[in-house]
Amino acid sequence: MPSVNDFPLRIQRCYTEADFIRMQQTHKRFFLFITLLSFALAGIFLFIVFQTNPRYEEKSLTEGEKQSAGPSEQFAESQFTKRLPVAKNKVNPNDFVVPILMYHHIGVNTDVSDKIRDDLTVPPDQFEAQVAWLAKNKYHSVTLEDVYLHAEGKLKLPSNPIVFTFDDGYDDAILNAVPILKKYGDVGSFAIITQWPGTTSGSNTYATWDQIKTAMNQGMEIVSHTQNHFDGTNPTVTKEYVLKDLKGSVMDLKNHLGISSDLLIYPYGHYNADYIAAAEEAGFVMGVTVHEGAVVDPDVLMEIPRIRVHGREELKRFQNILWGAKHVSL
């Protein structure tokens, strides 16, 4: 077989030029391949970075994290102004009026720069002024159970009924409100987060089971405020989770106080259709919200309205809010 050198020089040069051209084409293809490979590797690198960087992750709680979320996870309820649509859209001839007052802390807020805490805290003297005014104006306090029984036609409420509710089970509410209520012959309803008694979080201290039991033995009503104070409308909270928590709160109240609780106050006043279904499945017959109002529709017992009492509320304003809530919708 002849080699290139056996051909005339002109032919050799032709071969050499052809080789050179082929070599150039090969180099071009090689560089094109390297360029494409670089783009592909850069794309893969960026994809991995975006997938693993926490800034691009959807933050959601696992079931375990939700379960272990203690008092420190709690948000003050006044942070939530969201109002869910009220199921009631027409006046029921069986509607009746019961102002259900909503309190949290009854005490002295020492940190006035904490506006949320300040709003949730009614000083004892102001609370007593409200209770005294209500007594003087012939209001009669009843329990949430009384409201339920009246709605069911099993109990007749007294004239001018009113309910005092205290959310979260703070020790100051139990220690300061109960003596005042008893002084005026009144009853209060305390909503307990049943996994938190005896714990402390920041400036919040939750009453112990002993304190709660003492209040109950003094005639106060104890109802469920769930086991862990979860936000029922958080998309990560499933119906199964709600059911498990609510059944757990019923068991906690049974175990610690020996009572069968079928009344629920929704944390943050947040709930939805799945939440109501789970609550009914857990045995609850009435759900209390933060919708402003005082009209109870016996057909909508899972969405009972209330009247929020803010910290440092002037008595005159308290009277006006009460009057306003009583005179709407009927």
Ligand SMILES: [Zn+2]
């Ligand atoms: Zn609460």
